Amino acid sequence: MHNIFLIAKREYFEQIRGRAFRISTILVPLLIACLIGANYFAAARMGAGKHIAIAAADARLAEDVRQRLLDDKDAKLTVDVVTPASEADQAALLGKIKAKELDGVLTIGEAVDGAPALTYASESSADLVNTRWLKTAVKLGLAEGRLRAGGMSADQVNGLLENVKIEPLHLGKDGKTAKSEGMSPVYKANVLLILIIIPITLYGMDMARAIVEEKSSRIFEVMLSVARPIDLLTGKLLGVGAVGLTQVAIWGLAMTIFLGSTLAASVMTGDFAVHISVAEVALLPVYFLLAFFLYSALFSGLGATCETAQDLQMYVPLIIVPMYLSMAALAVCMNSPGSPWAIAASLFPLTAGFVMVPRMGLETVPLWQIAASIAIMLLSIWGTMWFSSRLYRVGILMYGKRATLPEIWRWLRYS
């Protein structure tokens, strides 16, 4: 234990004093904020504020579609109507797109078998947002025309076609419903995932790189003459884990200070109104450490089998891929947090550390699942540490060439 503590202490202070720690502590939250801001901005503004023209044979339909488009306040569109539009008119409108006077032209043809032929021309081949808006507007315009033709008044038509709003309610385990927090849990889940995944990737990679470097400088030959490989590995993991935890704690503290500020009160509303439960606060460091130890032990084993940084780079995706699969698993959790897939991702050791805490923000996770996932992760860490410390012991002494899979298997059998 004495040596584990000494090794952990050395790792901790060497990393904390390093420039990489200071830079990543500041840059990672900035990047997350930029990423969320950019996504939100892009989603809110995408396709908005455009100037389009409707070229149609049916003037009434064109006017109805225009009105529907203008009713969408988020779209902020400017809509011109040209009816009836001859081929020359249509060509002239397309020319205006070229001249940047228009963003797009919606052509509504003659209705054949009830549905008119529609085209939308713009300079972007993937103008999907506009296409979606236009499709809805034309559908509503057509329905409006038909309902009117059927004898309904304008008010009746509007009442019928008015947008239906659904208020999302969250059903708790106690059977009571509460107003859903909208997109807020989704944003929170993504932030939590990034908060866990980035330090683990950074420090895990750092650990593997350090082992490759230290292997080539023979530090471990000296260290192994003093300490057991498992002590070396455990000390290193504890030290670097404490560094990661320090970083997450700094971010947590910064976030708490920010959430208490007047600036946060003005920004963190609606979808950004974040509510963090006590359980999430308590379990975030637990799952962070569990995932950290598991992945770092894997990274260490990988480092022990590689001879150079280039070798390491080649094999890193083997570990990174399951880590980033958690992002896909989280997407499943967001749609149905209680589904078998979400439960499996919360129990599977390679994804549990990333998925469980974000999932807790989406639903009340049963206690047995939390206990089982912690137990499975602890067992996996023990197994990985055993595996990696054997690779570590033999791998760091076998220098000169890259290990092949059969060799790694044989290393595990060496004493």
Added chain:
Amino acid sequence: MPVVSLEGITKAYEDKVAVNNLSFSIEPGQMFGLLGPNGSGKTSSIRMMIGMTYPDAGTVRLFDRPVARESLNHVGYLPEERGLYKKMKVLDQLVFMGCLHGLATAESEKRAVAWAKRMEISAALDKKTQELSKGMQQKIQFIAALMHDPELIIMDEPFSGLDPVNATLLQDTLLELKAQGKAILFSTHRMDQVEKLCDSICLINRGQALLKGNLREIKSRYERNRVIVEFEGSAAFLESAEVAEAKNYSGHAEIKLKPQGDAQKLLREAAAGAKIYRFELVEPSLEEIFIETVGGRADA
């Protein structure tokens, strides 16, 4: 009681037998040379002595007990290549190594400072290892191996990268430690140093001991058929019928006589054409024994 003893140890990696039925022991106050060409099994033997790997067969006893982790606090190990944290300050590094060997932090720091003074590197204590020369790093590694006052000192090529002044400093330190009763194992290719410092040797090749025992005894087994001549004048005597091989370094010649070669006759021939300052009949050097023994086995 030997400090370390290897009894019939064997270690194989795949099809390659690294060490094959090797036995020797080192007593307190003994300077022991473990010699052998590259890949002969020296490092594999050392790693088994310090519990880094275990033998497939045979036993290693450290301080009269099977190798145990606690015993390693009484062993100082200097590896062939530097094993230091490059970005760590020298003093922090030495204190860390001392603590790993069981010293308290304050004691470790006190000893590190004292050793740095003795090794004339006090000015480097506050620097990062990567800022220092190879020779300086070697001295730090040397201190790290000794500051916990080990009973067994294992030195793998300790003089590599050192200039003659620093090599002498280390050599004198080791001789002092030997006088204090420490057991020292040298693993090296530098036969001149082994010859100067070691009492006993074990020469291994392909994992097997070819020669072992007291150095004087080993050398005495060989015929005194080497002649060192310092002269001025004609070198024609180097072509004599008594000479098997000769190397002439302008006024200093090293001669190997033929099996029945007559040294007295050679002296007369030399004196006939040159002024002789030194004519000494010597036993073969350790280097010659090494080449002859290892070369002979390699040819076999």
